[in-house]
Amino acid sequence: MIIETTNLNKTFKQAVKKPGLAGALKHLVSQEYVSKEAVKDINFSINEGEAVAYVGPNGAGKSTTIKMMTGILHPTSGKIQVCGIEPYKKRMENAKNIGVVFGQRTQLWWDIPIRETYALLKDIYEIPEQIYKDQLDMLVTLLEMEEFLYLPARKLSLGQRMRADLAASLIHKPKILYLDEPTIGLDIVIKKKIRTFLKELNQNSRTTILLTTHDLEDIEDICERIVIIDKGSLIYDGNLQEVKDTYAKKRAITIEATTKISDANQRLAAYPELEYEMLENNNGIKIYFDRFEYRATMLLNLFSQDYDILDFKIDEPKIESVIMKMYTGKL
Ligand SMILES: Nc1ncnc2c1ncn2[C@@H]1O[C@H](COP(=O)(O)OP(=O)(O)OP(=O)(O)O)[C@@H](O)[C@H]1O
Ligand SMILES: [Mg+2]
Incomplete structure (x- = not known):
């Protein structure tokens, strides 16, 4: 074990400042503190x-x-x-x-x-x-x-x-x-x-x-x-x-075309569970999909055969949203 923490805690004393002049003066004479538990009982080894x-x-x-x-x-x-x-x-x-x-x-x-x-x-x-x-x-x-x-x-x-x-x-x-x-x-x-x-x-x-x-x-x-x-x-x-x-199944693909995409509805008709939104001007589409159910290339192909594709990108979920999902248990 090169790093090991055992019931590791760090509590900071944070000064509380009262508002106004009285607060500023009080600050000098009798300081009040609150404790902030920044690290609580952390155990891990590496x-x-x-x-x-x-x-x-x-x-x-x-x-x-x-x-x-x-x-x-x-x-x-x-x-x-x-x-x-x-x-x-x-x-x-x-x-x-x-x-x-x-x-x-x-x-x-x-x-x-x-x-x-x-x-x-x-x-x-x-x-x-x-x-x-x-x-x-x-x-x-x-x-x-x-x-x-x-x-x-x-x-x-x-x-x-x-x-x-x-x-x-x-x-x-x-x-x-x-x-x-x-x-x-x-x-x-x-x-x-x-x-x-x-x-x-x-x-x-x-x-x-x-x-x-x-x-x-x-x-x-x-x-x-x-x-x-x-x-x-x-x-x-x-x-x-x-x-x-478990928690980061959802990805999104954004596809931009050189012309307006007018038939997204039909093209995605076979996949009713997919959510999507059109970009401004309808020159593009953003489709949300489960990484285990769909391949991004398949979704791209639905459009690339008939549209001239300008650009596309894939968004992965941010770690913050992964953590939120861990709490709420949602997918
Ligand atoms: N020297 C300090 N005195 C008082 N409070 C502190 C001090 N350093 C950190 N804290 C408090 O401890 C908590 C944890 O801070 P820390 O900097 O470890 O967070 P972090 O996970 O690195 O966040 P970030 O992603 O924003 O960098 C915060 O509430 C912070 O205000
Ligand atoms: Mg930090």
Whole structure:
């Protein structure tokens, strides 16, 4: 077991501020607090080499859990062990075993060339020269960083910065990589590159990955196991395919044609259970279907023979709606 949590809890004290001037003054003298149970009795263990998605709606407690795993926060009660140690008690020792990427902020020095950030990390982690050189070369090649390696972080685009942050988190070859929304705000092409990189990292170097994201496709490309939390509590821990088979059956295909589609009714007459809606101008149609009952290509073919198809896309359910369905038990 490389990561293990036992009845893990984190409660924050949140200050309550009274409105108005009296409130502002009162704020100075007698502060009132409410407790916020951000993480409640969470138990799970992760084996070396696994890639696990850690998901849940906003405020579920995901980042709080990751911060406890990195040692930034200490648990209110319960226990967390990473590579056999309790992170907050031995932060530096823990740091050597882990890499962390918070998509929302960077760990790169803002004003110096990122190449220099890596050199500083080499010293911090006491990485031997040859290992450092090989690892940096490998990361620069795989993450296609040649053209911006000598720019300061503040001059990088978001996609470049995210790759530079990934490299920074991996320069010391950690056993575990924590990723907190690593693809947030990125375009499809860069997202895809990052996903492929992470999948290969997990498979080739057996790096253990714990990934937080709101993007179901990130999870599908990288993880087989999914742990879902909501309001601080664990609500599911298991195989991703099972979740999808049970709760994410519905997909939607949107087909756009160069001309108006006027006979959708007839074309879909043989499939009365399919729901659909026409797009604005009737130049397209969106059809909802069960992934086990229908193939997207079959639905496309119903139109592509007689219409000139401009574009089509398939929407997968969002992880948020999957979680809602888990609660209500609906399909
Ligand atoms: N330092 C803090 N002090 C007080 N409350 C906090 C603190 N950090 C987090 N919280 C609260 O704990 C809860 C969980 O927050 P957390 O950041 O872990 O959620 P999350 O699952 O990462 O959400 P998101 O998807 O929006 O990033 C929230 O209600 C948040 O307001
Ligand atoms: Mg978060």
